Amino acid sequence: MSQTLSSSTLLAVPMAPLLGALFAGVFGTKFGGNHFGRRLCHSLTILGVFIAFVLSAMTLYSVAIDGARFNETLYTWMVVGGIKMEVGFMVDGLTAMMMCVVTFVSLMVHVYTIGYMDEDAGYNRFFAYISLFTFSMLMLVMSNNLLQLFFGWEAVGLVSYLLIGFWFNKPTAIFANMKAFLVNRVGDFGFILGIGLLVAYTGSLNYTEIFGKSAELSATVFPGTDWLLVTVICICLFIGAMGKSAQFPLHVWLPDSMEGPTPISALIHAATMVTAGIFMVSRMSPLFELSDTALNFVLVIGAITALFMGFLGIIQNDIKRVVAYSTLSQLGYMTVALGASAYSVAVFHLMTHAFFKALLFLAAGSVIMGVHHNQDIRWMGGLRKYMPITWVTSLLGSLALIGTPLFSGFYSKDSIIEAVHESHLPAAGFASFAVLAGVFVTAFYSFRMYFLVFHGKERYDQNPDAHDHDHSDHGHSSHGEHKPHESPWVVTLPLVLLAIPSVLIGFLTIDSMLFGEFLKDAIFVDHEKHAAMEELGQAFHGAIAMAIHALSTLPFWLAVAGVATSYYMYMINPAVPAAIKRMAMPIFNLLENKYYLDWINENLLAKGARGLGSVLWKFGDQKLIDGGVVNGSWKLVSRVSGVVRFAQSGYLYHYALAMILGIFVLMTYFVWLK
Numbered sequence: 001m002s003q004t005l006s007s008s009t010l011l012a013v014p015m016a017p018l019l020g021a022l023f024a025g026v027f028g029t030k031f032g033g034n035h036f037g038r039r040l041c042h043s044l045t046i047l048g049v050f051i052a053f054v055l056s057a058m059t060l061y062s063v064a065i066d067g068a069r070f071n072e073t074l075y076t077w078m079v080v081g082g083i084k085m086e087v088g089f090m091v092d093g094l095t096a097m098m099m100c101v102v103t104f105v106s107l108m109v110h111v112y113t114i115g116y117m118d119e120d121a122g123y124n125r126f127f128a129y130i131s132l133f134t135f136s137m138l139m140l141v142m143s144n145n146l147l148q149l150f151f152g153w154e155a156v157g158l159v160s161y162l163l164i165g166f167w168f169n170k171p172t173a174i175f176a177n178m179k180a181f182l183v184n185r186v187g188d189f190g191f192i193l194g195i196g197l198l199v200a201y202t203g204s205l206n207y208t209e210i211f212g213k214s215a216e217l218s219a220t221v222f223p224g225t226d227w228l229l230v231t232v233i234c235i236c237l238f239i240g241a242m243g244k245s246a247q248f249p250l251h252v253w254l255p256d257s258m259e260g261p262t263p264i265s266a267l268i269h270a271a272t273m274v275t276a277g278i279f280m281v282s283r284m285s286p287l288f289e290l291s292d293t294a295l296n297f298v299l300v301i302g303a304i305t306a307l308f309m310g311f312l313g314i315i316q317n318d319i320k321r322v323v324a325y326s327t328l329s330q331l332g333y334m335t336v337a338l339g340a341s342a343y344s345v346a347v348f349h350l351m352t353h354a355f356f357k358a359l360l361f362l363a364a365g366s367v368i369m370g371v372h373h374n375q376d377i378r379w380m381g382g383l384r385k386y387m388p389i390t391w392v393t394s395l396l397g398s399l400a401l402i403g404t405p406l407f408s409g410f411y412s413k414d415s416i417i418e419a420v421h422e423s424h425l426p427a428a429g430f431a432s433f434a435v436l437a438g439v440f441v442t443a444f445y446s447f448r449m450y451f452l453v454f455h456g457k458e459r460y461d462q463n464p465d466a467h468d469h470d471h472s473d474h475g476h477s478s479h480g481e482h483k484p485h486e487s488p489w490v491v492t493l494p495l496v497l498l499a500i501p502s503v504l505i506g507f508l509t510i511d512s513m514l515f516g517e518f519l520k521d522a523i524f525v526d527h528e529k530h531a532a533m534e535e536l537g538q539a540f541h542g543a544i545a546m547a548i549h550a551l552s553t554l555p556f557w558l559a560v561a562g563v564a565t566s567y568y569m570y571m572i573n574p575a576v577p578a579a580i581k582r583m584a585m586p587i588f589n590l591l592e593n594k595y596y597l598d599w600i601n602e603n604l605l606a607k608g609a610r611g612l613g614s615v616l617w618k619f620g621d622q623k624l625i626d627g628g629v630v631n632g633s634w635k636l637v638s639r640v641s642g643v644v645r646f647a648q649s650g651y652l653y654h655y656a657l658a659m660i661l662g663i664f665v666l667m668t669y670f671v672w673l674k
Contacts, residue, residue, distance in 0.1 A: 005062060005070040010089050013052045013059070013099060014138040017106075017131045020048030025128030041124040045131040046110045052138065053103035056096070063096040064518060071144055071208065082203060090144035090207060094347060094522035097513075098141040098279060101351055102272055105358045106134040108494035112362050113263045115490040116369065120261075126166060130267060133159040137272045141279060145205045146195050149280065153191070153244065156273045157184050163268070164260040173259040180253035187243015187250050194236030201229060211286040211524075218290040227293075234287055234294035238301075241277025245331050248305045252597055254328060255312075258320040262365030265320055266358045269327040275350050278334045282343045286524040292425060295339050295530075299420075299427040302335025303434035308595070310441035314448070315591045318375050319364045322449045326401065327357055329438060333416050336431050341530035342419035343523045348506075348513045349412035356400035356409055356502035362495055363394040366487040367453060371460050377449055382458035386484040391454050393495040398450050400502045402443040402559045405547035408506030413439075414546070415514060415536065417555055422532040439555045443562025451570045460484055507543045515540055 026032035028041040036044075062068035073088035089095075109130060117123050136159055140152025157180075165177030199205060201220065202213045220229040241247065246254040254274065258265055268274060281288060281298070288294055306329050313325035330353050337346035368375055370387045384391045400409040417439075420432045460483075486492065512518045515537045527534050540546065550556045569576045581588050593599065647658075 005059060005068050005091055007070070007072060007074060007089070009055055010059070010070060010091060010142065011074065013055045013103075014135050014142065016048040016051040016055075017045070017138070018048075018135040020045035021128045021131035021135060024124050024131065028124030028128065036124065038123050042110070042114055042127050045127040046107070048131060049103060049107045049110050049134055052134065053100070053107050056099035056103045059091060060096040060100050063091065063093055064512070069521070073144070077147075083199060083205060085147050085205065086145055087148055088144040088206075089142045091142065092522040093518040093520075094279070094282060095141055097347070097351060097518075099138065101354045102134065102137050102141065105272070105354055105498075106130070106137075106267060108358065108362070108498055109263045109267045112266075112365070112491055112494040113261075115488045116263055116365055117261060122166065126163075126261065126263075129159055129163050129166070130264060133163065133264075133267060133272065137276070140276055144207055146198065146207070146210075147205045150192070150195060153240070153276060153280075154188070156276060157181065157188070157244070160257070160264075160268055160273055163264040164257045166260055166264070170259065172256075176253075176256040176259040180257050183250055183253040184243045187240050189239075190236045191240020191243075194233050194240065197229070197233045197236065207283070214286050214290060217287070228291060230287055231291040231293045234284070234291050235297055237284060237287075238277075238281060238294065238298055241281050241335075242301060243277075244280075245274050245277030245335070246305075246328055247277070247301050247331065247335055248308065249597055251305060251309065251328050252594070252601060255321055255324045255594075258318065258324050262320065262361060262368065265324070266361035266365070269324060269357060269361060274327065274331055275334075275354065278331070278338065278346055278350050281335075281338045282347050282523055285341075285343045288338070289341065289524060289526045289530065292529070295341060296425050296427040297339075298335060299339030299423075299425060299431045302332045302337075302339055303427070303431040304332070305329070306332025306336060306438045307434040307441070310438050310445065312591055312594060313445035314441065315588065316445075317378050319367060319377050319380075319449065319453065320361070320375060322377070322445060323357070323360050323364055326360070326442065326446065329442060330357065330401075333413065333435060333438070336420055336435055337416045339431065340416075340419045340423040340425070340428065340532050341525050342416065342423075342532050342536070343525065344514050344519045344533065345412065345415045345419050345536075347519065347523075348510065349409075349416060351509075351513075352400070352408040352412040352502075352506050355498055355505060356397045356407075359393060359397040359495060359498040359502050360401065362491070362498065363390050363397060366390040366491050366495065367394075369487050369491065370484040372482060372484075374460065377452040379459050379462060380453045381456045381460070382454070383460075383484050384454040387454075387486045389486060389492045389495060393492075393499045394450060394454065396499045397502055398446045401446050402562065403439065403555060404559070405550045405556065406503075406507060408502055408504065410547065410550065411506035411510045411543065414550060414553075414555060415510070418539070419532045419536055422535040423530070425530075436554065436558065439558040440562040443559040444566045447563045447566040448570055451566060456571055507547075510543055510546075511540075 023036065023044045024041040028034065028036040028038075059068075068091075070089055070091040073084075073086045075087040077085045077087065079085070091099075110127070113126065113130065117126055120126065133156060136152050136155035138152075140149060140156065143149040143152060161177045161181045163177075164180055165173045167173045195205075198210055201217060202210050204210055204213075214230070217230045217233070218228065221227065222229045222232045225232075239250075243250045254269070257268060260268075288298070309325050309328035309332060313322055313329065316322045316325060330349070334346045334349050334353070337343070337349065367380065367383065367387065367390060370383065370390065371380055374380070396407075400407040403410040403413040417432075417435050420428055420435055423431075514533075525533055590596070
């Protein structure tokens with residue numbers, strides 16, 4: 001059995017998408033003279049991602065079956081003060097799984113894009129961007145050091161900025177990509193502080209070397225405080241994860257990123273960018289296990305995100321925003337698992353969520369195409385008979401999302417709920433309530449969207465704002481008067497292929513991922529202090545037994561209640577939602593304004609920062625620095641020289657007299673001293 005992996009094979013995984021991105025981005029755009037046509041550009045980028053997926057699958061097989069591992073430096077960039085800045089790969093169960101998830105979802109998005117972006121003028125540029133995005137994410141998950149991790153971290157942020165603002169003639173898209181970029185900078189500030197503290201106290205950027213000094217970190221107090229150094233480091237690192245993985249209150253960028261094309265919504269919000277923070281915390285588990293304070297902080301933030309972002313999904317009418325708030329809530333679930341020291345469960349939910357959330361986003365895009373670019377679910381209905389493939393795959397994705405027994409989302413979501421219930425951290429009580437309540441909320445808003453889109457009366461021809469959905473600015477035209485239609489095969493094929501793991505992957509992998517050896521050397525848990533996973537393992541008796549047992553548990557009946565409530569309110573008695581809205585208008589306004597966080601950011605934080613900047617500019621820069629230091633210095637020199645120049649007469653006897661007087665003063669002074 002092979003115990004090692006080839007460095008050249010691993011290097012080819014990120015390089016293949018990078019080459020595809022370069023060819024399409026240079027030779028397929030005006031920048032390089034438009035030498036490559038559409039067919040060649042999408043063929044090259046899809047080939048690059050396909051090669052990466054095949055090699056990733058081979059790597060996963062070697063890791064899972066043969067026990068192969070890899071942890072080596074491929075290139076040393078520089079050595080500064082004994083700190084090595086390197087490019088290298090660490091491949092274990094966690095990395096191999098992430099490589100397959102990223103490349104498979106990216107491959108599906110690439111194929112889907114052929115149909116979705118067919119009429120767009122920026123077709124080649126879009127393929128270049130998504131292929132470059134895939135390269136960036138692969139460099140992030142394959143890294144064996146913090147420098148390369150940070151490179152991939154910032155690269156996915158940069159490319160997401162380009163993708164969210166892909167339609168750069170739309171003011172809302174430009175606002176959204178700037179918002180995403182700035183909010184992520186807030187999180188990244190904390191992230192780089194955490195990295196800086198690790199480098200300062202360990203003298204290394206390499207994961208293995210840092211983890212080897214974890215005992216020293218746990219015994220060190222942060223200077224000037226009574227906080228443990230490792231607590232400060234972990235909280236700083238997690239602030240970075242809060243920005244990238246859209247945790248409260250740094251979540252505000254993610255819903256607005258729906259301004260980008262639907263394929264990138266699936267790529268950003270399913271398997272790649274937003275899961276980077278979850279991956280990073282899991283990779284840093286040897287450090288987080290040393291600080292209960294940091295774990296409690298993670299628990300609270302995740303619980304708030306899981307529950308309160310779900311509430312926002314209830315009132316959304318844009319089909320993509322409903323799925324976006326669902327992503328926020330599910331990221332909260334993953335974060336709660338991290339806080340409960342159930343890192344393997346968080347990663348397990350990351351994997352299952354990647355498939356069914358990518359499916360739901362791409363299905364939403366298929367619906368948007370089928371109803372001629374209308375995104376308001378209030379003006380859909382009855383699409384089941386027009387779009388059968390989209391309907392069935394959407395139903396499967398929704399069932400997986402709400403945690404239906406035997407579906408993939410059930411195994412990961414129920415494991416999170418159980419892990420939090422078994423946790424003994426102080427914040428576990430609130431977190432347990434939040435994830436349980438979130439089950440009902442998730443089921444309600446998911447099937448509210450499903451029923452309004454695919455069932456009930458046909459309303460696609462009643463949209464009073466049909467002209468608002470005209471996408472002619474980026475190559476599409478509005479055809480609101482035509483009947484809905486099923487999408488072409490390049491759109492429906494990825495839906496079918498994503499539906500398969502959305503149903504089966506949890507059932508097939510729960511044993512090995514949570515209770516086997518697959519993630520054993522990738523994730524560290526102190527079972528004496530945090531026994532949630534051990535208690536979970538003792539209660540597990542197989543995937544089928546878990547599904548049967550779930551039929552008598554509270555989460556299952558909460559999900560059933562959520563589906564039943566949404567069916568009654570939107571299919572049987574549609575007057576109920578309107579009546580509830582009238583009676584609870586203050587709560588509706590709170591949700592409609594997204595807890596006023598955008599208002600606070602724009603009117604208090606942004607204007608406050610602008611006001612502070614204005615004060616520093618006018619008084620600090622203009623008056624103090626320019627007026628006082630710069631201009632004041634030359635004015636002082638000018639005035640002093642204006643006085644001193646009168647002593648420079650040019651006559652020798654004047655200078656001789658000055659010398660004699662000087663000698664006299666000195667002699668008098670020394671005599672006086674005696």
